[in-house]
Amino acid sequence: MKLKFLTLITTAVSILLASCEYDNFEAPQFTLSGKVVYQGKAVGVRNNGPQLELWQDGYPLRSPITLYLDQDGSFSAKLFSGQYKLVRRADAPWLQQATDTIQVSVKDDTNIEVPVMPYFTISNESFQKSGNTIRAQFVVNKVQQSANVEFVRLYLGKSILTDQVQRELRVDGNVAGLVFGSQTVITGDLPDNLKNLDYVFARLGIKSTAAGEYYYTPVQKIALR
Incomplete structure (x- = not known):
């Protein structure tokens, strides 16, 4: 019985010491x-x-x-x-x-x-509201000469976290008619769930056929009222 009691005491002390050591572990500074x-x-x-x-x-x-x-x-x-x-x-x-x-x-x-070296970039982007339509103007720049565009898109959303995954509206641009270095336009009509808001968030994205992710412009807040 004494041996069992001592074993229990030793085990308890070991656990306590280990716990104290864990609690005193230095965090990254x-x-x-x-x-x-x-x-x-x-x-x-x-x-x-x-x-x-x-x-x-x-x-x-x-x-x-x-x-x-x-x-x-x-x-x-x-x-x-x-x-x-x-x-x-x-x-x-x-x-x-x-x-x-x-x-x-x-x-x-x-x-x-x-x-990093993107496949494409988007510059000189601007967004204008006219009625229930959002018009995006921008320039696509080709950085990697061997790269091909798969999609260029306009995104509208309720949240500042607007992108390919999180958005209320996605509008595809005309990839076949895309001219690098020249002004490109995409227009999108506001869906019913966005029309009555005070504002929406807009963003443009472009994807190369060689990548699974998009290059995006900064999110812009567009007043609807």
């Missing part, structure tokens, strides 16, 4: 933040769509830290001090480069830019 950019300009993406990965060598359980991108291409993560490898994952609206790894040194709060 530094913030790594940044944006995915092309020519110094943030690249718009689908919220929590394209991802980056962080790797840190020298640990027995080696697994990546996934960085999810906000729709403006920004990201943030809490990390320990150390050397990391940042990897630009495939199936994004940019070309998978031969050297897709960036060395990142974290010794304090750190902000970085992650350069």
Whole structure:
């Protein structure tokens, strides 16, 4: 009986010490933040769509830290001090480069830019309301000369998180008639569930046949009243 009692006491103390050690575990103290950019300009993406990965060598359980991108291409993560490898994952609206790894040194709060090479970009976008119609004007720029456009689209939504997945209206542009570097127009009629709102959010997206994700313009708020 004494042996069993001592065993129970020893086990309880071990659990208590382990619990205290866990509670006192040091949390990551530094913030790594940044944006995915092309020519110094943030690249718009689908919220929590394209991802980056962080790797840190020298640990027995080696697994990546996934960085999810906000729709403006920004990201943030809490990390320990150390050397990391940042990897630009495939199936994004940019070309998978031969050297897709960036060395990142974290010794304090750190902000970085992650350069990428999109297949296409959209510039000079503007949105106008006329009655129940939204008219989008923009220019499509071809960055990768071998790339082909699969879709160019106008999105309207109730939420600032508007994209291919989350939207109330999607209007396809005329890909066959698309002229790179020249003004392009897409018009969309407001559906009944948007007509009576005070405002909607508008965004443009373009997708290459070589990628599963779209390059997006920043979301713009359009007053309906």
